[in-house]
Each structure stands twice: as structure tokens, then as C-alpha cells.
Amino acid sequence: SSEGSVEKEKTIALIKPDGVSGNYTDGIKRVILESGFSILRETIVQLDEDKAANFYAEHSSRTFFSSLIKYMTSGPVLVMVLEKENAIADWRGLIGPTDARKAKITHPHSVRAMCGLDSEKNCVHGSDSALSAQREMSFFFKGMSSGGGFDKDAGTHT
Ligand code: RTP
Ligand code: MG
Numbered sequence: 001s002s003e004g005s006v007e008k009e010k011t012i013a014l015i016k017p018d019g020v021s022g023n024y025t026d027g028i029k030r031v032i033l034e035s036g037f038s039i040l041r042e043t044i045v046q047l048d049e050d051k052a053a054n055f056y057a058e059h060s061s062r063t064f065f066s067s068l069i070k071y072m073t074s075g076p077v078l079v080m081v082l083e084k085e086n087a088i089a090d091w092r093g094l095i096g097p098t099d100a101r102k103a104k105i106t107h108p109h110s111v112r113a114m115c116g117l118d119s120e121k122n123c124v125h126g127s128d129s130a131l132s133a134q135r136e137m138s139f140f141f142k143g144m145s146s147g148g149g150f151d152k153d154a155g156t157h158t
Helices: 017-021 025-034 049-055 065-072 087-095 100-106 111-115 130-140
Strands: 009-015 038-045 077-084 124-126
Touching: 009 025, 009 087, 009 130, 017 025, 017 065, 017 077, 025 038, 025 077, 025 087, 025 111, 049 065, 049 130, 077 087, 087 111, 087 124, 100 111, 111 124
Parallel strands: none
Antiparallel strands: 009 077, 009 124, 038 077
């Protein structure tokens, strides 16, 4: 890091189909901006089964996997690249625990408490590590790396 500058970090925030269809997008974006994040990129994507399964590949052996894929393909999602110091941990903290019912009790001001329903329909995703953030950024934004580089394909997505 260079002298006198704060090292910024990027993360992926994703508003899941229930968040988009429930009209929570503007409220969530307001929380994001009021919490000091910059929204560097955003795109609306309709995931197909293959893409959703790839995104959540780490959970492929879990009993909830097929239900998760059905949920994540049930409508469009809004994917954003957020940037700020400590973005990965801070966005995870802001969204609250996975189970939105628990979030409403233990983290009543969290995003999942605000717009989630249960342990599956929890309205938002956040990258859980620097490696996940990097993987998810290249998953949705071709040519984008955690280092902040934009190549000639920036602005396109598949
Ligand atoms: P995410 O990856 O979406 O940010 O959520 P997370 O880290 O808090 O939770 P994770 O364990 O990675 O689970 C991924 C998503 O799978 C659904 N899920 N359903 N029915 C269930 O018991 C269950 N558990 C997890 C949720 O949509 C969760 O966000
Ligand atoms: Mg996760």
C-alpha cells in the first residue's frame, strides 16, 4: 500500500430473487451507500440452473442444494461490486446471519432482518473471503480482478 492511502477492498453483493421481486433493491442500495461503500459495477442477471449450481458449487452435496438452485433461478438477481476498506467482512456483517429468522432476533438492523424470510430466502449474498470475492467478480464481470483492473471487456458480462 502506498503512503497515506487506505487500502480498499472489493466484494460481491448480490440481491437474490426475493429481494429484487420484493422491491428491496433501492432500500438495500441506500444501506450500502450510507455504510460507506462505493458501488463500482452492477448488472441484473437471470441465472440458469448451470450458472446457479456453479456459483454455489461448494454446497452441491448439501440437502438444501436443489431447493437453493430453484430459489436462485426463480427470477433475476442484481449483482454489485462494492468497494471500501474491509469491504468483505463489513458487507458480511451488514447482511447478518444466514437464517433471516434468527437475524430478526439477533441482528434486527441487518439487511437479512429487513428483507429476508428464513434460512433459505435471505434476500442477499456476500462473498465470504478474498478468494471468493475474486472468483465471484470474474464469474459475473468478465476481466475484473480484485486488484481493480479493468480490461477491454469490462462492461460486458455473459
Ligand atoms: P451466501 O453464500 O448466499 O452469502 O449465504 P451464507 O454464506 O450466509 O450461507 P451459506 O452457508 O453459504 O449458504 C448459501 C445459501 O444457501 C441457502 N441455504 N439454505 N435450507 C437451509 O438450511 C439453507 N442453508 C443455506 C441460503 O440461501 C444461503 O444463503
Ligand atoms: Mg456462503
